[in-house]
Amino acid sequence: MNVVVCVKQIPDPAAPQSLDSEHRLDRSGKLILDEADTYGVEVALQLVEARGEGEVSLVSMGDATDVTGIRSALAMGALRATVVSDPLLRGADALTTAKVLAAAISREMPDLILCATESSDGYTGTLPVQLAQLLDWPALTFATSVVVEGDTVVVHRQTEDGFDEVGAQLPVVVTVTAGVVEPRYATFKGIMAAKSRPVNVVGIADLALDIAALDPRQDIVAVETAATKSAGEKYVDDGEGAARIVAFLEQIKIVSGGAS
Amino acid sequence: MSVSNLWVIAEPSGTGITSTSKELISEARRLGASVTAVSWGPHAASVAADVGAYGAQRLLHLGDLGAVLPGSVVAATLATLLNNESPEAVLIPASNDGRDIAGRLSAMLDAPVLTNVTGLRAGASLETEHPIFGGRQTVVARFRANGPGLIVVRAKSFVAEASSDGVAHIEDVSPTPSSTRAAMIRATHVEEHSGPALEDASVVVSGGRGLGDAASYEMVQELARLLHGAPGASRAIVDAGWVPYSHQVGQTGKTVKPDLYIACGISGATQHMVGMKGSSVIVAINKDPDAPIFSISDFGVVGDVHTVLPALIAALKLRS
Numbered sequence: 001m002n003v004v005v006c007v008k009q010i011p012d013p014a015a016p017q018s019l020d021s022e023h024r025l026d027r028s029g030k031l032i033l034d035e036a037d038t039y040g041v042e043v044a045l046q047l048v049e050a051r052g053e054g055e056v057s058l059v060s061m062g063d064a065t066d067v068t069g070i071r072s073a074l075a076m077g078a079l080r081a082t083v084v085s086d087p088l089l090r091g092a093d094a095l096t097t098a099k100v101l102a103a104a105i106s107r108e109m110p111d112l113i114l115c116a117t118e119s120s121d122g123y124t125g126t127l128p129v130q131l132a133q134l135l136d137w138p139a140l141t142f143a144t145s146v147v148v149e150g151d152t153v154v155v156h157r158q159t160e161d162g163f164d165e166v167g168a169q170l171p172v173v174v175t176v177t178a179g180v181v182e183p184r185y186a187t188f189k190g191i192m193a194a195k196s197r198p199v200n201v202v203g204i205a206d207l208a209l210d211i212a213a214l215d216p217r218q219d220i221v222a223v224e225t226a227a228t229k230s231a232g233e234k235y236v237d238d239g240e241g242a243a244r245i246v247a248f249l250e251q252i253k254i255v256s257g258g259a260s
Numbered sequence: 261m262s263v264s265n266l267w268v269i270a271e272p273s274g275t276g277i278t279s280t281s282k283e284l285i286s287e288a289r290r291l292g293a294s295v296t297a298v299s300w301g302p303h304a305a306s307v308a309a310d311v312g313a314y315g316a317q318r319l320l321h322l323g324d325l326g327a328v329l330p331g332s333v334v335a336a337t338l339a340t341l342l343n344n345e346s347p348e349a350v351l352i353p354a355s356n357d358g359r360d361i362a363g364r365l366s367a368m369l370d371a372p373v374l375t376n377v378t379g380l381r382a383g384a385s386l387e388t389e390h391p392i393f394g395g396r397q398t399v400v401a402r403f404r405a406n407g408p409g410l411i412v413v414r415a416k417s418f419v420a421e422a423s424s425d426g427v428a429h430i431e432d433v434s435p436t437p438s439s440t441r442a443a444m445i446r447a448t449h450v451e452e453h454s455g456p457a458l459e460d461a462s463v464v465v466s467g468g469r470g471l472g473d474a475a476s477y478e479m480v481q482e483l484a485r486l487l488h489g490a491p492g493a494s495r496a497i498v499d500a501g502w503v504p505y506s507h508q509v510g511q512t513g514k515t516v517k518p519d520l521y522i523a524c525g526i527s528g529a530t531q532h533m534v535g536m537k538g539s540s541v542i543v544a545i546n547k548d549p550d551a552p553i554f555s556i557s558d559f560g561v562v563g564d565v566h567t568v569l570p571a572l573i574a575a576l577k578l579r580s
């Protein structure tokens with residue numbers, strides 16, 4: 001069973017973020033592997049290990065000047081990566097990105113594609129299902145566990161108040177939520193092996209994509225500073241913290257006063 | 261230009277529709293549009309009453325879809341319907357099924373999606389508001405070409421307001437078979453819980469990593485119970501397995517807007533704050549005086565949850 005994991009390099013979410021002059025997320029700093037994607041890589045590796053055959057490969061779209069983030073996913077155990085990188089793709093929207101990834105993945109014909117439910121930078125959470133539709137595959141979304149039984153994938157799909165058990169026949173796109181598995185740490189051996197694993201960088205021309213169809217269809221009109229709430233009172237607890245909260249709750253009439 | 265025609269995905273829930281669906285229909289009506297709701301499931305008549313009450317004139321109803329995951333078939337049917345009609349936009353709740361529908365439909369129609377929307381403006385054209393960087397800035401966007409564009413709206417972005425006792429006119433629509441192999445729901449597991457639902461509670465008490473261990477979450481539950489509220493959580497303790505995901509508040513969890521939100525041992529990461537900063541009153545207990553949560557709190561106690569919470573619980577018990 002061959003599994004493709006869609007992984008993305010993003011600006012470090014822990015660092016201060018800003019938009020550039022074209023209202024796009026400033027991606028000029030160092031890029032790292034989106035932590036959300038490490039769960040997909042881990043699930044893919046576990047599924048292939050359980051099957052005892054097949055391989056895990058990676059597909060990504062984005063700047064390929066520095067592919068350290070991609071290599072860290074290879075170090076976990078993926079065997080190779082395809083990165084679609086093209087200046088024409090700057091500012092691509094989710095549907096455009098899905099078209100590009102669909103074209104790149106079509107050359108591999110995997111049995112299963114794994115994505116995160118949403119990325120940590122753009123977090124539109126729409127790309128995986130767009131990708132599934134472009135390939136005409138079912139999508140099992142918001143999965144908290146994934147098993148393959150014969151030619152059927154069964155997931156626990158998160159719901160508002162629990163989960164559904166949902167199944168579909170391969171090939172399938174599955175989106176996994178963060179925190180579902182403990183992503184493995186790369187071993188020294190893995191890191192060394194990752195250095196020689198192929199990272200194949202391709203452009204739009206290599207994928208025979210129609211550039212006109214890739215034009216984003218939405219504009220940012222303005223970026224406004226949102227009104228912020230100002231901080232209220234703050235007490236350092238000196239043993240009276242709880243009593244002060246009770247007094248405050250009385251003041252806002254959440255609890256009725258004086259009934260002791 | 262004002263908005264003349266909007267479609268809203270009204271997601272079924274029980275015998276009616278979800279609260280986010282009601283919020284979207286209410287807002288579409290407030291924007292002055294004629295509103296068409298699209299829904300499915302076994303309860304067409306009561307859904308028609310629900311969507312009508314919030315302001316939809318028309319209900320396109322697909323009937324009972326059985327155990328199939330609705331995304332593909334609802335999108336395929338909408339794609340067929342949208343061949344003949346062109347609303348300015350389709351408003352879609354940012355739920356799991358809503359997001360499945362949006363992604364499918366976008367690829368079927370080759371139409372753009374604007375997501376994580378929390379506000380709509382009817383200016384020269386329909387514009388969407390997207391909070392970024394935890395709500396510090398708002399991006400205003402619009403579709404480049406004429407519709408229908410797809411707009412995925414976060415829960416609690418608008419107020420749900422019943423406007424009439426009118427029942428929407430039902431048009432039965434037979435679902436367009438989707439060419440994609442179906443995903444089937446084989447079983448449903450619902451977690452038991454008592455007290456109000458997190459997203460509807462007027463008081464929410466949430467716990468974070470500062471609680472130290474899973475057992476200390478009981479203090480959060482007890483405080484919530486005493487205040488007739490619901491317990492919530494940061495993602496850190498959901499990921500750690502202390503509490504189920506259904507408790508998670510934030511960008512990838514639930515959006516809550518209670519009268520009172522009490523954050524216990526939660527730092528106030530931007531992704532947590534987007535899910536609760538709309539609360540009327542925010543109280544925080546955190547031992548770090550510089551924790552970001554204090555920047556949006558009306559009342560803060562710099563202290564240890566293991567001393568403040570037991571004392572608070574004891575004081576409230578004396579009163580109840």
Ligand SMILES: Cc1cc2nc3c(=O)[nH]c(=O)nc-3n(C[C@H](O)[C@H](O)[C@H](O)COP(=O)(O)OP(=O)(O)OC[C@H]3O[C@@H](n4cnc5c(N)ncnc54)[C@H](O)[C@@H]3O)c2cc1C
Nearest residue numbers: 006061093094115116118119122123124125126127374375
């Ligand atoms: C603040 C912000 C808001 C945005 N809003 C919108 C919007 O409303 N509509 C819109 O169309 N675009 C929007 N974009 C652009 C959008 O984020 C990009 O087009 C992005 O390339 C794809 O979307 P995503 O990362 O949001 O995907 P998501 O759907 O959130 O990603 C889910 C998963 O898909 C896979 N994936 C996503 N992108 C890639 C990639 N480049 N390479 C490999 N795998 C990938 C990963 O597994 C990822 O975890 C926004 C961008 C930003 C920064």
Ligand SMILES: Cc1cc2nc3c(=O)[nH]c(=O)nc-3n(C[C@H](O)[C@H](O)[C@H](O)COP(=O)(O)OP(=O)(O)OC[C@H]3O[C@@H](n4cnc5c(N)ncnc54)[C@H](O)[C@@H]3O)c2cc1C
Nearest residue numbers: 468469470494495496510511512513525527532547548565
């Ligand atoms: C894409 C993405 C989506 C995310 N979505 C969400 C989401 O939906 N919801 C969410 O919550 N997070 C989300 N996060 C995670 C978020 O960034 C934070 O990691 C998380 O909210 C931190 O949880 P916390 O505040 O419980 O833990 P921490 O940040 O570790 O904070 C613990 C706090 O407890 C305090 N503390 C410690 N001991 C005590 C004590 N004894 N008494 C009192 N205070 C104490 C500390 O001072 C600290 O401020 C997301 C992250 C990403 C990248």
